[in-house]
Structures are given as C-alpha cells and as structure tokens.
Amino acid sequence: MIEEAEKASLPEVSSDLRKARDTLENLGGGRGGTKTVAGLRDKLNEAMKGKDRIVLEKVISECVSAGMPELATDIQKARSISDILQGGTGDVKSADTLRDQLTMAIRQKDIKALDKAIAEAEVARYPEIASDLRKARDSLQKLGGGQGVLRDELRKAMEDGDRENLEGVIKECVAAGIPELVSPIERARRLLEDLEEMPTRESLWVSPDNIRDKLKKAIASKAVSDLQSVIQEAEKAALPEVSSDLRKARDTLENLGGGRGGTKTVAGLRDKLNEAMKEKDRIVLEKVIGECVSTGMPELAADIQKARSVADILRGGTGDVKSADTLRDQLTMAIRQKDIKALDKAIADAEVARYPEIASDLRKARDSLQKLGGGQGGYSYLSIYLSIYLSIALINEKHFLDVKSALSLREQLAEAVKTKDVTSLQKAIEECEAARYPELSCDLKDARETLERMGGGRGGNLSSEILRDKLRKAIQDGDRENLESVINECVAAGMPELDSSVQRARRIFEDLEQLPRKETLWVSPDNIRDKLKKAIDSKDVSDLESVIEEAERAALPEVSFELLKARDTLQSLGGGRGGIKTVAGLRDKLDEAMKKKDGAVLEKVISECISAGMPELTADIQKARSVADILRGGTGDVKSADTLRDQLTMAISQKDIKALDKAIGEAEVARYPELASDLRKARDSLQKLGGGQGGALSTKALRGKLITAMRGGDSDILQNVISECVAAGIPELDRDIEEARGTLIARGYAGDQDVKSSASLREKLAEAIKGKDVKALQEAIEECENARYPELSCDLQEARETLENLGGGRGGKLSSEKLRDELRKAMQDGDRENLEGVINECVAAGMPELDSSVQRARRLLEDLEEMPTREILWVSPDNIRDKLKKAIASKDISDLQTLIEEAEKAALPEVSSDLRKARDTLESLGGGRGEEAITSSSFNFFLISHYLSTYIPYIHAIYLSIYLYIYLSI
Incomplete structure (x- = not known):
C-alpha cells in the first residue's frame, strides 16, 4: 500500500502515509516504498538551484506526498524559495505552524481565530494540512462561518485546459480541505492526467x-x-x-x-x-x-428549388416552398422600405425556410429591424407557419419546434456577443449545446469567452470532462458511427480544452475507416478465451477447428495457453492440431528472422509464434528471445516463459509477499505476453495479501507510452509497446490495448497516415x-x-x-x-x-446548396429520437397484409390484437380492407374491435396524411386525414 500511495503521489494523504511508514517501521519492515529521503532531498536541491518555479512546485508536491517527516525542513526551505520566485519575500509559515494555528482555533471555538487561521492556510495552499483545514471549516461552519469559491476556480481551470494552472488550482482546492470539493478534485485530476499525455493545444487547434x-x-x-x-x-x-x-x-x-x-x-x-x-x-x-x-x-439554384419542393411534399407538406432567391429579395426589399411589418414577415419566412445560403441577408434584415426598434423579428410568423404547415400530431409531439438552423443559432450567438448581455449569452450557449451543430464550434467558443470575461462563467450545461469520458469510451468501443457522432458532439461543444482529445479521436477514426470490417479489429482476448474454453468443454471437432482458426487470425499471445489446450483437445479427438499454421513454417520464419538480425522483425515473429500456441516451438522461441536480447545490447541470458510461470505459480501458492514481488518484478522485466494471465493472478494474490500491485510498472506510464506510440507513425514501435502492455498483466490496460491493436491493424490496410488537425487545414x-x-x-x-x-x-x-x-x-x-x-x-x-x-x-x-437538406435531415434526426422504431415507419403494405391474412385464418385472438395494433401504427390506407376484416374476425371471436386509444391515433392519422400528401394538395390532405382518423376509430 505504501508503494501504491507513492505512485499515486497525492499530497493530501501524506499524513496517513507517514503513519503507515511509522507502523511498518515499528513492525521491523523499514519505512517502505521505493523512494528515499536522500533521493528526494537531492531532487529538491536540484530544483531549487534551477530556480524554475513550476518544476520546484512539482518536486515540493512529490516530497510532501512521500510522507517523510525527515524532509520537513527541506520542504520549508524550498517553499520559501518558491515564494521568492513568485515575487514574495520568502517569509512563509511551515505546515506544522499552520496546523498548530488551526488546531488551537478549533479548540478555542473562536470564529475570528478560525477565520484567520483558515485564511492563512488557504493562502499557503499546503495540501498536507487539508484534513486539518477541513476540520477547521466544519468547526467554523457550525459556529456560523462560510466557505469560498474554489469550485468555480477549479471549473474554470478545467475548462481552460491549461495544465500548469489546473495543477495549481487542484493543489489549492486540496489544501482548502473542503469535503464538497473531493469529487471535483478527482475529476480535475483525471483531466490533468489526460492533458499530460496529450500534445499541447497549440499544435492541434486553430479556429475554423x-x-x-x-x-x-x-x-x-x-x-x-x-x-x-x-x-x-x-x-x-x-x-x-x-x-x-x-x-x-x-x-x-x-x-x-x-x-x-x-x-x-x-x-x-x-x-x-x-x-x-x-x-x-x-x-x-x-x-x-x-x-x-x-x-x-448557383447554377443548381433551380434544381435545388425543385428538389426542395419534392422534399417538402415527402415530409407531408404541399411542396409550395419559396426559393432562396425569393426570400433574399423579400429581405432586401423590406430592408430598403424600412418597414417593420415587412421586415418581421420576411425574417419569419426566412427562419421557417432555414436556408443557410441566405444567412448574411437574414443578418442584415435583423440588424435593420433592430435599428427600427422592432427587435430581432420572426417569432409571430413562426407560430403562424407552424399552425398552417405542421400537423397537430407533430405540434403535440413538439417535433420541429425546437430544431433551429445553424444560421439562426449563429445569429443568436452573434447578437448576444454584440450586446454583451449575460442572460442572452447563457441562453444562446445552452441552445447551441442542445443543437450540437459542429459548424457552430468557433461561434460558441467566442460566446463562452465573452461570457467568461463578463464574469458569467463558461455558460451552458456541458462538461468537458463528461465529453472527454464519452469520447474515450467511444474510442474504446471501436464503433465508427458512434465515434464520429461523439467527435462531432465534442466539436459542437465549442470547448478548446477538448481539441487535443478530438484530434486524437479523429486519428483513430481514420484508422477505423480503413478496416474491412469491425470484427477484424475489436476482438477481445477474453472473448477468444471464452470461445476456446467452450469449444474444449463441448469437445466438438468443428467448433474447435473454427475457434482455433479464429484464434490464429487474432494472433493474441495472451491466449496462447488456451489455444494450446484447444489444439491438444482437437488432437485427442482425432482432428489433428487445427488451424492453418504449421510448426515447420513458423520455425523457418523464426530462423530467417534470427539470421537477418533485425530486432523489430524478430520480435514480431516471436509474437506470432507465441500466439500460435504450439509447444513444439518452445525451444525455438527461447533461442530467438536470447538473440533478441543480444540485439538489444543484453547478454542473451534470459529466462524461459515456463521458468517464470513456475516462479509465479510457486509464489502464489506460498502466499509469500517477497517471493510474489520478486517473481512479478522478473516477469515484468521479461515482458512475455504469454505470461499475462499468470502475472495478473500473481498481482491479484499480492494485493489480497496487502502488498499492492507489485513490480515497478505503472498503469499511467504504460498508457502514456501506448498513446504516444499510437500517435506516432512507427508501427513497429506500436507493436512493441502493445506487447509490453500485454505482458504487464494489468487489467486496467485492456481497453487501451484493444484500441492500440485497432490502430495497428488499420495501418496494415491504410499505411501510416498523417491525420491533420482542423487548425492546420x-x-x-x-x-x-x-x-x-x-x-x-x-x-x-x-x-x-x-x-x-x-x-x-x-x-x-x-x-x-x-x-x-x-x-x-x-x-x-x-x-x-x-x-x-x-x-x-x-x-x-x-x-x-x-x-x-x-x-x-x-x-x-462547405456547400451551401446542401444547407437546406442538412437542416431537414436534422429535423428528421430530432424526429427519430422521439418516434417509434424504424421498422414501424418503413413497413411494407404487403408484409402487413400477409400478417393480417394469417391472423384471420388462425383465428387467434392475441395474434389478431397484435397485428391490428401493428397495422394501426403502420397507417397504410391500402391495407384498410384487410384491417377491417381482421377487426370483424376479432369481434366475432369476442375480442372487440382491437381499437387503440385516441391519443395514439393522432400519430397514425398524421402518418397517413404524410403518405397521401405526396400526391394530394395539402388542404385536401387535412380533410382526408380527419376522415381517416374517424374511419380508424370505428
């Protein structure tokens, strides 16, 4: 646990770590951990000599986190120098002095003394006195005291995405000792960890x-x-x-x-x-x-207008839509006439059309209307449009009402920024967040910055941490469409602190697009392992052959042991060794790689041989590993996987902490991926015994190494890092390994690609x-x-x-x-x-002629989120008719009721006679008419009118819809 606490490097647990060290020392186990007083003192002295405040602060934090009282004087001296480097006098109180002040004030229950002691502790920002400060705050609160605004500072620092500033605010919040900040601090630390693993924002982002x-x-x-x-x-x-x-x-x-x-x-x-x-x-x-x-x-203007008319009919409209030129002329004429009513009407018409190509004209009209004292315009006519052109069902469902175009939202943002009205800015930001239009990202960023300068925070309800987590999960899942959706959601959020994460995700997405199929990439070792185990248990030759081939294609060295068992089982059943790879072929490949003396190539072939799960290659693999060690500058004296596996197994059975720690350390150094499951078991056993994770490897360090390798262009390096991570036997890295393997496989199809940032483009x-x-x-x-x-x-x-x-x-x-x-x-x-x-x-x-299509598609997207499943909307009349006939013939009440409901939802007038027969049959069987509630019928009659309005003028479609509504209710 001491080693784990050292790795975590959390200064606020320093006092607890100190107690743990004291306890261990009293038990004769020394001070514990891998850090030493001398080493940290040297590091602190070096940082003080360097006079780099940021570096010095980091080393001070590390020393505090170590929980070593021997370093108290050194830390105090370093803090004094840090204060001088910040422009202070160097006269700073020690943590012990501040702790005594807090303790005394708590005992005295003196509000003034508490307030003063808390204030001094806040200024000092010493994380090691966090618990004391928390007690003091609690005591002050009970006596009628208050708390600060650190949460806002932390949120702002997280949104800014500045590593150094964020680290400083985290320390300040930790030092404040406020229980309510525990969760935000944790989130901020996760963000800081991400920021440390990613390149600087400047290298990735320039505004659109x-x-x-x-x-x-x-x-x-x-x-x-x-x-x-x-x-x-x-x-x-x-x-x-x-x-x-x-x-x-x-x-x-x-x-x-x-x-x-x-x-x-x-x-x-x-x-x-x-x-x-x-x-x-x-x-x-x-x-x-x-x-x-x-x-x-512009040559496509007439074609676009015709298509827009057809699209409007297909959406349930009349097809009578104004062209962009007509709307532009209306706006221009109204601006010239300086007529408030004409401007309001023209703006409203333009809003309804949502044609992005007339955005600039609409903006001018708004400006003109505002100068005339008419506000922004457009609202009254929008409601008139909805009352005329949209069905009652859609209005009740609130479809389309809240789907604003990117242009109208950009106008809203620009207006709010121009007027510098906090309320307007907050509202506009929230609406843009809800719309999630990526093309508004720059406008949204400007609005956020304006709002922040006015003291209104960043605005909106979105959190960069939540979006980053969502992005990370989408990357790990490997679903291309979902990843693209989340990327665009992050872009649309207008948060510059997400830029580096978005750029990394776009690189992964580029890789994913080159894959022939998703299954080739996102194969899980656990999934292959389970399949192999099931096939072994079933002793089915065909299943075994199939799974062995799948495991061979996956080429995952960590499942080699299970693959070996599967081969043995298949052989015992008379089915041979399975798969398409042969011992002779792999041995020749290994010999050829050793002759070439190319370390990278040799490592690849070794991994392939391990993945094959063929014990006949054990000696060859060991020989190749010896050669690889020599090529790396070693002696060639390396232990075999079997020897290391035996050491781990023995240490687990003995439940000996020292033996486990040693065995884990040796296995880590060897980096044999086939030992991953054994190493994982050893780590679990060591943790249960209170010895921590064991070894010297860090999850964070390996993850950072993996990210760097994925970001780089060398596939060989990435392969080696993947093998190293697999061999580490750390479960927390499983998702990262899968993601990296996806990148590697994609490069195999597409070649290493340079995915440019939006800034550079x-x-x-x-x-x-x-x-x-x-x-x-x-x-x-x-x-x-x-x-x-x-x-x-x-x-x-x-x-x-x-x-x-x-x-x-x-x-x-x-x-x-x-x-x-x-x-x-x-x-x-x-x-x-x-x-x-x-x-x-x-x-x-970047084609304005697509804007109206995009806008209508966005309306449909909103629709799809609220409407029934796709199958209900795109059902075949023949399919419904056949189902109804079968249900009538079977005379099964439950089937009839189900099919009548399905037919009602489909709302296809051409099956009305069959539906009537089904109702008659159901009624004759004593099941009633199979009627649905009138509330759902509103949706049905909308769909029918939608279908028929392709061919019938709108006003007739309304009457027909009413008729059909009555008919369906009979």
Whole structure:
C-alpha cells in the first residue's frame, strides 16, 4: 500500500502515509516504498538551484506526498524559495505552524481565530494540512462561518485546459480541505492526467476561421493556383460553415479563367439530384439537396428549388416552398422600405425556410429591424407557419419546434456577443449545446469567452470532462458511427480544452475507416478465451477447428495457453492440431528472422509464434528471445516463459509477499505476453495479501507510452509497446490495448497516415485564399474534403468561392449530388447514428446548396429520437397484409390484437380492407374491435396524411386525414 500511495503521489494523504511508514517501521519492515529521503532531498536541491518555479512546485508536491517527516525542513526551505520566485519575500509559515494555528482555533471555538487561521492556510495552499483545514471549516461552519469559491476556480481551470494552472488550482482546492470539493478534485485530476499525455493545444487547434481566411486571401490575391488548392481543401474538409465563402472563391476563380475549382461538377450534382427526386426517398433527397447547396454552385439554384419542393411534399407538406432567391429579395426589399411589418414577415419566412445560403441577408434584415426598434423579428410568423404547415400530431409531439438552423443559432450567438448581455449569452450557449451543430464550434467558443470575461462563467450545461469520458469510451468501443457522432458532439461543444482529445479521436477514426470490417479489429482476448474454453468443454471437432482458426487470425499471445489446450483437445479427438499454421513454417520464419538480425522483425515473429500456441516451438522461441536480447545490447541470458510461470505459480501458492514481488518484478522485466494471465493472478494474490500491485510498472506510464506510440507513425514501435502492455498483466490496460491493436491493424490496410488537425487545414485554406493560388486552393480544398471536419465548413466555402472566382471551378472531388444521395439513403434507412454522421459529412463539405437538406435531415434526426422504431415507419403494405391474412385464418385472438395494433401504427390506407376484416374476425371471436386509444391515433392519422400528401394538395390532405382518423376509430 505504501508503494501504491507513492505512485499515486497525492499530497493530501501524506499524513496517513507517514503513519503507515511509522507502523511498518515499528513492525521491523523499514519505512517502505521505493523512494528515499536522500533521493528526494537531492531532487529538491536540484530544483531549487534551477530556480524554475513550476518544476520546484512539482518536486515540493512529490516530497510532501512521500510522507517523510525527515524532509520537513527541506520542504520549508524550498517553499520559501518558491515564494521568492513568485515575487514574495520568502517569509512563509511551515505546515506544522499552520496546523498548530488551526488546531488551537478549533479548540478555542473562536470564529475570528478560525477565520484567520483558515485564511492563512488557504493562502499557503499546503495540501498536507487539508484534513486539518477541513476540520477547521466544519468547526467554523457550525459556529456560523462560510466557505469560498474554489469550485468555480477549479471549473474554470478545467475548462481552460491549461495544465500548469489546473495543477495549481487542484493543489489549492486540496489544501482548502473542503469535503464538497473531493469529487471535483478527482475529476480535475483525471483531466490533468489526460492533458499530460496529450500534445499541447497549440499544435492541434486553430479556429475554423482558418479555412475561411485562406479562401478570403485566395480571393483577394486572385491567384488561380491558390484558389484551386483552397477550394479542393475546403471540399475535402466538407465544413458547412465555409460554404458561402467557398461560393465566392469559385466565382473568383471562374472570373480568372480557372474554372469553378474542385472536383465536383454541376452536371454530376444535377444528375444526382434528379435521381434522388425519382426515388422519392425524402432522407436521401434531403442529403443530396444539402450536398448541392454546400458546394456553392448557383447554377443548381433551380434544381435545388425543385428538389426542395419534392422534399417538402415527402415530409407531408404541399411542396409550395419559396426559393432562396425569393426570400433574399423579400429581405432586401423590406430592408430598403424600412418597414417593420415587412421586415418581421420576411425574417419569419426566412427562419421557417432555414436556408443557410441566405444567412448574411437574414443578418442584415435583423440588424435593420433592430435599428427600427422592432427587435430581432420572426417569432409571430413562426407560430403562424407552424399552425398552417405542421400537423397537430407533430405540434403535440413538439417535433420541429425546437430544431433551429445553424444560421439562426449563429445569429443568436452573434447578437448576444454584440450586446454583451449575460442572460442572452447563457441562453444562446445552452441552445447551441442542445443543437450540437459542429459548424457552430468557433461561434460558441467566442460566446463562452465573452461570457467568461463578463464574469458569467463558461455558460451552458456541458462538461468537458463528461465529453472527454464519452469520447474515450467511444474510442474504446471501436464503433465508427458512434465515434464520429461523439467527435462531432465534442466539436459542437465549442470547448478548446477538448481539441487535443478530438484530434486524437479523429486519428483513430481514420484508422477505423480503413478496416474491412469491425470484427477484424475489436476482438477481445477474453472473448477468444471464452470461445476456446467452450469449444474444449463441448469437445466438438468443428467448433474447435473454427475457434482455433479464429484464434490464429487474432494472433493474441495472451491466449496462447488456451489455444494450446484447444489444439491438444482437437488432437485427442482425432482432428489433428487445427488451424492453418504449421510448426515447420513458423520455425523457418523464426530462423530467417534470427539470421537477418533485425530486432523489430524478430520480435514480431516471436509474437506470432507465441500466439500460435504450439509447444513444439518452445525451444525455438527461447533461442530467438536470447538473440533478441543480444540485439538489444543484453547478454542473451534470459529466462524461459515456463521458468517464470513456475516462479509465479510457486509464489502464489506460498502466499509469500517477497517471493510474489520478486517473481512479478522478473516477469515484468521479461515482458512475455504469454505470461499475462499468470502475472495478473500473481498481482491479484499480492494485493489480497496487502502488498499492492507489485513490480515497478505503472498503469499511467504504460498508457502514456501506448498513446504516444499510437500517435506516432512507427508501427513497429506500436507493436512493441502493445506487447509490453500485454505482458504487464494489468487489467486496467485492456481497453487501451484493444484500441492500440485497432490502430495497428488499420495501418496494415491504410499505411501510416498523417491525420491533420482542423487548425492546420484552416491555416492552409487561409494561405491559399490569401495567395489566390489556384493550385494551392485546389489542393487545400481536396485535403479538407478528405478530412471531413464540420467546423471548417465556412472556411471551405470561402475557398471554393475564391477558386471559382479565379476560374478554377469549385474545387475538391466531392459532389453535392453524391452527398445528397448519401443523406437521402441515411434518412431512408432511419439509422440515427449513421444519419448524424452523414449530416456532419455534408456540413463539412462547405456547400451551401446542401444547407437546406442538412437542416431537414436534422429535423428528421430530432424526429427519430422521439418516434417509434424504424421498422414501424418503413413497413411494407404487403408484409402487413400477409400478417393480417394469417391472423384471420388462425383465428387467434392475441395474434389478431397484435397485428391490428401493428397495422394501426403502420397507417397504410391500402391495407384498410384487410384491417377491417381482421377487426370483424376479432369481434366475432369476442375480442372487440382491437381499437387503440385516441391519443395514439393522432400519430397514425398524421402518418397517413404524410403518405397521401405526396400526391394530394395539402388542404385536401387535412380533410382526408380527419376522415381517416374517424374511419380508424370505428
């Protein structure tokens, strides 16, 4: 436990650690642990000589945490120097002095004395007197005293993501001794641990304005190559917030004779749009519309309008939707007339349409309306729109009501920032958090910073710690769609402290996308082990052969022992040794690797041989390990896995702490992955005996090593670190090992890739726009398209427009038609996570022509979260008809009741006659008519009207819906 406490290095438990050391010493066991007074004193002296305050504070904390009273004088001297380095006089009280003051004040029950002693202890911020300070606070509280605002300081430090500042505030909070801060301190420490393992924020993040700046620069420079490059980069990034800028870049590039830029074409997008309209799949159509809008191609305006009309019909509307140009003209005319009513109406119409391409016009109209004293406008007409165009069912379910467009939210944020109104800022931040639009991340960050400067905190309800945990879990689960969804949620949160975590997750996501199938990657050793055990127990030859082959493919050395048993069992059943690998083949491979004398290659082959679970290779593996040790600079005198396993087993059976600690230490040094399960058992046994985890390896250090290796580009190094972590036998590393193996396997398919941050891409776009270099623009746009970062959409749009203005076309390879098709398919499938992923891909394309599709898709996404399962919505009439006929024939009351309910939910008018027959049959059997409650029928009649309104004008659909509602209730 002393060693464990030393590793934890928590200064607030120093007094307890000191007691533990004293107890151990009284029992004749020495002072315990691996740290020494002399070593820590030297470290402290060295830090004082270096005069680096931050380093000195860390060493002081380490010395305090060690719980060694012999260091008290040294610590006090170091604290005095630290105070001087901070600009103080060096005259600081010792921890013992402050502890005595607190104790005396508690005994005297004197509020003034307590308040003074607490204040001095707070200023000192000594974590080792935390428990004394806590007692003093409790005593003061009982006497009518109060507490400070440390929680807010801690929250702010966590949100800022500054390691040094966060560490300082954690120490201050610990030293404050407030029980209520225990949980926040724990969360802050986890965040600090993450921050220490990740690169600095500056190397990963630049605001999404980078691509926008590149597009603007390219437009201003009128350099064809710059425009082409940035447009392509913006297309790759596929970020919706740069779509308008992208259009300008395309126009500029075209004026310069460089075409429209990018790789997407008007003809291609038009064909895609027509195909989507023919299929009449609303979700796919919305996606294609969004893609067309985001590419910033005005040539598609008429096609987009036609598609929007079809999409509105498929959503249950009349198809009578105004075009973006019409709405823009309304806004412009109202601004010129300076008519409050006209402005209010035009703004309301624009809000309802939610066309991202008219955002700037809407902003001007709002500004004009405000100058005239009419506020922001839009609210009364929104309610009128909802009352006319949305069904009663959707209004009751609150569908669409709260789904604001990214543009309207950006306007709301900008207005709140401009007015510097705390309440407005808080409300706008909360609404943006709820919307989770990644393209608003930069705007949200600005709003948070403004609110913080005004003393209102960071705003919103989201926690960077919770989001980071969610991201970590998504990475560990290995589900691509879920990971993409969580990444975009983190981006949308607008928290710069999450940038490094997001960048790391994006690297993992890039790796995952290259895998042929998820199962290839996320194979768990426990899962393989369980399968092998079941096959052994069942003694089924076919099962054994199948699982042995699966285990061979997985190539997990830690399950080699179970694989060996499976092979033996299969052989005893007359099925041979199983698998496709042979002893001779692996032996030749091992001999060849030893001859080459390449350490990395040899280690790989050794691991493969171990994973095969063939005892015939034991001597060969041992020989190879000796050679590998020599290649590393050793003597070649290494113990075999069997010898180390016997040592561990003997120590476990003897329950001898020293023997266990020694055996674990030797096994750690050997780093044999096949000993992982034995090492784990030994650690468990040692812990039960009170000896801690044993050995010298640290979970935190190994995890950091693994993260560094994954972040790096060398697969060999990553493989070695994975083997080291497996061999450590530490259960807490299992998830990290799986994640690392996924990265390694992905590299095998895709090669080591350089996943660029959104910051670097934004800078590249800005540079290309500034230089007006068509080639640079095209290259930058393509890169952004490949990256698919939604937060770069505005920058990408600007790059596209710059490239187009330079005559380089729209840039990039993405096609708004293709994206719209993907969106339509995702909407048709009704899979929420997939739809969210496709939405963000469309947003990232930086194509304003996709904006309306994206917005409608987002409405559907909100819908899917509240509606019944997909199967209920996309049911086949023939399927329902067949089920009803079978239930009628069977005359089973329960089946009839179930099928009638299912048919009611499906709400397909073409099966009404079959449904009536089913009701008649059920009634004749004494089961009633199988009626549902009227409250659920509201949803049914909406779906029927939704279906029929594709072909019938809206007002007729309303009457027909009422008729069908009455009919279904008969």
